[in-house]
Amino acid sequence: MSLLNAFREIEQALESKLGKLESLKNDPAIKQEIDFEEKLLNLMIRYKKTIHDLRQLIQHDAFGSKARQQHLYAQEERSSYRALPRTYRHPVTGELLETRGKSAKLKMWEKKYGFRTVSRWLQPETL
Template sequence: MSKLSEFRAAERALAEQLAHLESLKNDSVLKKEIEFEERLAGLMKEYGKSLSDVIAILDPSAGLPSRRGAKGAPQARRARTVKVYKNPNTGEVVETKGGNHRVLKAWKAQYSNATVESWLQV
């Protein structure tokens, strides 16, 4: 692309952006949002509150960490369910709560992960 065509493309894009900006300036919804934001900022300044204070007032649960309770103690995890795999070739059964079982790993290495997962008993 030549410099001239690049310049004209940038000029067209700028003109489009300016037209879009002008249409936004005349938008009544945007004007109301700006007015709300200005009034809210004024109220926050008047009462000495920050944005996080306002959020805490409007939604007290928003500021809490997701894995912590009200007193900061970690919440108990959901107990893992026991998975039972049965090898159809040998009839051997493995019960595990995770995927770190020695026999299960050996089966996955020998047969493939998808095949062993199909042995999961419901």
């Protein structure tokens, strides 16, 4: 590509970007956001606050100290999920098997009677 062609291509791209910039400058939504930012920065200067202070204030309002602790505790609970126990009852012998996963006995039953058959032996949860 010649140097002149590269120059004209860059010039066209610049004109396109300048047109987009002008349309954004006239957009009322961007004017409102710029006005809000200026007012917020002036308030921060006036009260000698930093972005970090502002962030803490907003987070405190969103999650009050006790509510925030409960929210964080709930997140910890979800991350350490433990499977609930399931109970199977053998229909012929009446034997009960309670397991949180695949125990040796459950595997033996599935091998002997089949997975579908054993899955029907699952007892409903009793609360």
